[in-house]
Amino acid sequence: MNNSEQKQYFSTELLAWYRRNKRDLPWRRSRNPYYIWISEIMLQQTRVDTVIPYFHRFVDKFPTVDALADAPEEEVLKAWEGLGYYSRARNLQSAVREVKERYGGVVPDTKDEVFSLKGVGPYTAGAILSIAYNKPEPAVDGNVMRVLSRYFLIEEDIMKGSTRVTMEKLAQELIPEGAAGDFNQGLMELGALVCTPKSPGCLTCPVLAHCAGRAAGVEDTLPVKKKAKPPRPEQRYVALITDAAGRVLVRQRPQEGLLARLWELPHTEAPGLLTLPDAAAAQEALAGHLAEDAGVGLGQVAWLMQAEHVFSHIRWELEVYTGGLVPSPLRPDEPQLLPSQYRWISPDDMEQLAFPNVFLRILNAYYGQQAIIAHKK
Incomplete structure (x- = not known):
């Protein structure tokens, strides 16, 4: 079989397989480009099963471009809470506001216009254009590169920009006329369900017969991918500070940078390697940090x-300590005046404020313990 026939076989069989076997996912029930856009942003770095309930809640709360564009950022971040990578939500809202202002609330249908939107890369642009508008644009992500690497026996490092360009050109050549949306989703589906990173289900693959990687016995070693550096460990002390009313002290992160504008418990980097809990060392480090950051x-x-x-x-390794405020050594006779980024919260306040997952877990664990203690009393 020559290369042209191999490509034709792949396109025909994959498209037929997808139309017979595609999963019933909520964003596949319409061609609404806004919904497709939301789903593709949510699915970055996140499993489908995790995304489904978030997608339902998000489009219920922000059903249109205008609804999301006009929403306060705090509400958007709260709706995104738990999905992580919060810059995705901020970029999405920023881009949606641009769609409202420049395109009258209608997601554009040209490559240049979609690609110019904040947070929209080549994959997301291709997904929106092909799935919503059936434009013959490739949508090449990690799943797709894995499938193409194996089927066509491509042994270049997929982390290289030149390899991505090759893959995008190949993917575009494979798109059957008039079926761009279904074909691109079929590629994604095959990578997600059959041609998986480990232990691919080759015997159930619709294009097994002409898979060059399988024929060469290298399907388990493809794609070639240079290993990324592992995240750097960073050990930190966290202060869960309560007042007489049982409220917890939280603060809002800076306007820019990591986890920008989300809420958190006060914390600071540990000065040395943590082996066992050390309350004295934690108290010293956290007291110094709070005196400098909050004047308390x-x-x-x-x-x-x-x-x-x-x-x-980065990998945060956190040691969490409970405690309370005392008069500041810098202002022993003055009341505890907190800076504007700090506030006391009760469990009900957590319904309005957006926290990174790790602080949600800590707060929920703490409030759960308090409920058990109260019940025992």
Whole structure:
């Protein structure tokens, strides 16, 4: 079989397989480009099963471009809470506002216009244009590169920009006339369900007969991918500070940078390697941090729990301590005046404020323990 026949076979069989076997996913029930856009942004770095309930809640709360464009950012971040990678939500809202202002609330249908929107890369642009508008544009993500690497025995490193360009050109050549949306989704579906990263289900693959990688016995070693550097571990002390009313002290992160504008418990980097809980060391580090950051004093602390949060480049290893405020050594006779980024919250306030997942887990664990103690009393 020559290369042209191999391509024709792939396109025909994959499209037929997808139309017989596609999953019933909520964003596939319409060609609404706004819904497709939301789903593609949510699906970046996130599993389908996790995204489904978030997608339903998000489009219920923000059913139109105008609804999302006009919403306060705090509401958008709260609706996104738990999905992580919060810059996705901010970029989505920023781009949606541009669609409202420049295109009258209608998601554009040309490559240049879609690609110019904030947070929309080549894959997302291709997905919107092909699925919503059936334009013959490729949508090449990790799943697609894995499928193409194996089927066509492409052994170039997929982390290289030149390899991505090759893959996009190949994917575009494969799109059957008039079926761009279904074909691109079929490629994604095959990578997600059959041609998986480990232990691919070759015997159930619709294009097994002419898969060059399988024929060469290298399907398990493709695609070639240079390993990324592992995230750098960073050990931190976290202060879960309560007042006489049982409220917890939280603060809002800076306007820019990591987890921008989300709420968190106060925390600071540990000065040395943590091996066992050390309340004295934690109290010293956290007291110094709070005196400098908030102008408040911290009393004796007690260890509560460990937690972890992984970013693409950092892994936070957290030791959480409970405690209370005391008069500041810098202002012993003055009341505890908190800076504007700090506030006391009750469990009900968590319904309005958006927290990174790790602090949600800590707060929920703490409030759960308090409920058990109250019940026992």
